[in-house]
Amino acid sequence: MSLRTQLTEILPPLLPSNPSEAIKGTELIRLARLQLNGAYSDASLRYHFSIMSCDPASPIAKVEKGQGYYRRSAPVPALTGAQELLSLSQGRLDDLSSDHEAVDSALERLRKFRAVVTRYYEVNGRFPYVFRQAFAQGASLGNLWKFPEVVLVDWETGDAPDEVFALDPTMLSLKQRLGLPPFRLHAARLRIHPSLASFREDFFQALSASMWAQGGELIYAAPVEDEALADGLRRLNAIFGVGVISFGLTAQALDDLPRAANILNAHPRETEALMDRLQINRIAAPHTRQHIDWQSLDGLRRESEEVQHLIGWLNDCVGKGRAEAFRDEA
Template sequence: MSLRSQLSDLLPSLLPTNPAEAIKGTELIRLVRLQLTGNYSDASLRYHFSIMSCDPGSPIAKVEKGQGYYRRSAPVPALSGAQELVSLSQGRLDDLNADRGAVDHALERVKKFRAIVHRFNEVNGKFPFEFREAFTSGSPLGNLWKFPEMALVDWQTGEDSEEEMSLDSRMLNLKQRLGLPPFRLTSARLRIQANLHSFREDFFQALSASMWTQGGELIYAVPIEDEALADGLRALNSAFGVGVSSFGIDIETLDDLPRAANILNAHPKETEALMERINFDRIAAPRHRQHIDWNAFETLRRESSEAARLIDWLCNCIDKGRAEALRGE
C-alpha cells in the first residue's frame, strides 16, 4: 500500500477535529510511525502532510494561523450559502434528502447570519440594503450571479448615528463636479461556511454580482482555519479584487443565537453583546473602483424593482442631505 493510502487510512483517527487542538508535525510523525508500514523519512512524511492538506478530499488540513494539523470536516450540507428559498440552493437540495426539518434549520442559519451582517454594518456606519425579491421561488438561477444578498452603502461623511447621518453639502457638490458618486457602493455575498470544494463558486458569484458596484465582498460566518483554503481565497482576491472575511461564528454559536427578527430589533445592550461574539477576520481586503458602472446599474434597475428602490433611496438621501436607513424588505 502506498504511503498516501496508508496516511489516508491512519490520519482520521489521529487528528483532532478542533483546529485549536491541532497537532504539530513532529508529534503527528511520531504517532503515524507507530502504525505505519514501511520506512519513510521525516521529510517524506512532512511532504505528504503538506500536499494532502491542499487536497479537499483528504482528511488532513493545516491551520491557517499557527502551526499544526487537524481533521478536515465535511462541509455543512446544502443551503450553507444560499438564500431563504430552497429553489435557489445552488442545486444542492438533494443533499438534504428532502428533510423538511433540515431545510428549515439550514434556512434559519442563513437568516440569522444575514441579520448579523446587517446589524454589524449598521453599527459600523454603513447602510445595508437587502435583496430578497431577486431570490424568490421561480426566479432564474442566474440571479445568483447578478444580485448580491446585500448592497452596503458607505456615505463616508457624518457621524450622527447608525440610523441616519448628515451629508456634507460641499462634499456632495465637489464629488458631483468630479463625476464621482457621493458614496461607496459595495456588494456583499454571504455564505455560512467555506470549503475547498465550493470556495471558487462562492468567489466568482461574489465577483459577478459586484460588477455594477465599486467593489465586492465575500463574507463567511464560520472561521476560515484551513491554510490551503485561505491561500486559495487570497490568490483569487489578488487576481480579481473581491474582499474576503469571516465573522468567526461557529455553527453551534449561530444555532444558539436568537431568531433573525430578534437580532434586527435588538436593544442597544443586546446588540452590543452580539457584537462581542463576533471575531471578525479580514482574509483579504477588497479593491474598490472609483466609479460605478452606471450602464450595468441601469440595466439592473430595469430588471429589478429592488434595484430601482435602491436608486430611489440614494437619490432621496442626496436630495434631503441625510442618509436614512432603509431595509430591502
C-alpha cells in the same frame, strides 16, 4: 501501497475535527509511524502532510493561524429545493429534502446570519441594503451570479456628533461637479461555511454579482481555519479584488443566537452583546474602483424592482442631504 494511500487511511482517526485542538506535526508523525508500513523519514512525512493539506479531497487540513493539523470535513452534496437555501449555500447542503425540520433549521441559520451582517455594518457606520426577492422561491438560479445578498453603502458624512448622518455638503457638491457618486457601493455575497472544495465558486459568484459596483465582498459566517483555503482566497483577491471576511460564527454559534427578527430589533445593550460574540477576521481587503458601471446597474434596474428601490433610496438620501437607513415599506 504508496505512502499517500496509507496516510489517507491512517490519518482520519488521528486528526481532531476541531481546528482549535489541532495536533502538532511532530506528534502526528509519531502516531502515524506506528501504523505505517515502510521506513519513511520525518521530512517525507512532513512533505506529504503539506501537499495533502492543499488537496480538498484529502482528510488533512492545516490551520490558518498557528501550527498543527486537523481533520477536514467532507464536502456536502448538492440539494435541489428552497431557493434561499441554494442562494446562501451554493446549493450544497446535506440531502434534507425529506427532513423538513432540518430544512427549517438550515434556513433559520441563513436568516440569522443575514440579520447579524446587517446589524454589524449598521453599528459600524455603513448602510446595508438587503436583496430578498432575487432569491425568493421560483426565482432564476442565474440570479446567484447577477445579484448580491447585500449592498453596503458608505457616505461622506459630517464629523460633529449631531451631524453623524448629515452628508458633507462640500464633498457632495464637489463630487457632483466631477461626475462622481457621493457614496461607495460594495456588493456582498453571504456564505455560511467556507470550503476548499467550493471557495472558487463562492468567490466568482461574489465577483460576478459585484461587477457593476465599486467593489465586492465575500462574507463567511464560519471561521476560515484551513491554511490552504485562506491562501487560495488571497490569491484570487490579488488578481480580482473581491474582499473576504469571516464573522467567526460556527453552526452551533448561529443556533445559539436569537431569531433573525430579534437580532434586527435588538436594544443597544443586546446588540452590543451580540457584537461581542463575533470574531471578525479579515482574510483579504477589497479593491475599490472609483466608478460605478452605470450601464450594468441600469440593466439590472430594468430586471429587478429591488434595484429600483436601491436607486430610489440613494436618490432620496442625496436629495435630503442625509444618510438614512433603508426602510422596506412592504
